[in-house]
Amino acid sequence: MRIKDRVKKTILGQTKRMKLKIDLHVHTNHSDAITSVGEVVEAARLRHLDGIAITDHGTTSAFAQAQKLAPDLIVIQGMEVESREGHILVLGVKEAPPKDLEATEVAKYARQKGGVIIIAHPNMPFISVPKDIIGRIKPDAIETCNAKTPFFWHYKKKNIELAEGLSLPQTGGSDSHSPQTVGDMYTIVEADSRNTEAVLEAIRAGRTQPAGKTSSFKEKIRVDVRMALMRLHITRKDKTKDKEE
Ligand SMILES: [Zn+2]
Ligand SMILES: [Zn+2]
Numbered sequence: 001m002r003i004k005d006r007v008k009k010t011i012l013g014q015t016k017r018m019k020l021k022i023d024l025h026v027h028t029n030h031s032d033a034i035t036s037v038g039e040v041v042e043a044a045r046l047r048h049l050d051g052i053a054i055t056d057h058g059t060t061s062a063f064a065q066a067q068k069l070a071p072d073l074i075v076i077q078g079m080e081v082e083s084r085e086g087h088i089l090v091l092g093v094k095e096a097p098p099k100d101l102e103a104t105e106v107a108k109y110a111r112q113k114g115g116v117i118i119i120a121h122p123n124m125p126f127i128s129v130p131k132d133i134i135g136r137i138k139p140d141a142i143e144t145c146n147a148k149t150p151f152f153w154h155y156k157k158k159n160i161e162l163a164e165g166l167s168l169p170q171t172g173g174s175d176s177h178s179p180q181t182v183g184d185m186y187t188i189v190e191a192d193s194r195n196t197e198a199v200l201e202a203i204r205a206g207r208t209q210p211a212g213k214t215s216s217f218k219e220k221i222r223v224d225v226r227m228a229l230m231r232l233h234i235t236r237k238d239k240t241k242d243k244e245e
Pocket of ligand 1: 087
């Protein structure tokens with residue numbers, strides 16, 4: 001174990017925790033981002049992050065490469081699960097759950113596997129888990145600050161009200177889909193060490209605080225246009241397939 005990884009004790013024997021800067025919501029080209037795994041790692045270093053959670057949509061396939069490329073960073077295996085009622089970040093789990101589950105079933109799956117559950121970008125129309133279901137799931141945290149969200153300050157305020165109303169801890173993430181936005185928002189995690197399990201434990205214990213800034217308007221537009229074109233392309237491909245069948 002490296003010296004800086006060791007838990008430092010004060011003379012009173014109390015644990016002095018580390019404040020780690022970790023972007024808990026990052027996509028790669030293993031799902032719908034343009035960023036390669038190498039570019040994510042490079043960007044995380046440039047932004048002086050301590051770590052990243054790779055949270056591609058429904059897959060953890062980028063994790064192994066990220067971990068290999070970044071022995072200097074904390075790399076958390078995770079995914080963004082698209083449940084029937086909205087998006088959920090699941091961290092510390094090796095495999096994606098079956099597709100098209102209800103949010104409560106995703107949470108059950110994550111708990112069984114010992115994962116951490118964070119509600120992604122709440123309050124957004126169509127893609128967010130509603131408040132009553134969040135209450136039932138009892139997630140470990142709510143992502144109150146998502147750098148990709150349009151009208152950032154409006155949603156940030158609403159999300160903080162939601163988290164405080166449910167007495168849930170808060171996290172921040174870039175939801176990055178391009179190299180330029182990795183680490184725009186991140187979470188300060190107060191962990192006992194740089195060990196991944198210690199970081200997940202700190203999130204479970206609510207020792208988290210969102211920090212950073214919203215992504216630039218130009219980057220948001222660029223990513224939204226690209227994603228809309230991708231969706232159009234997929235829909236066209238599906239229609240052609242239907243005709244052929
Ligand atoms: Zn999402
Ligand atoms: Zn996302």
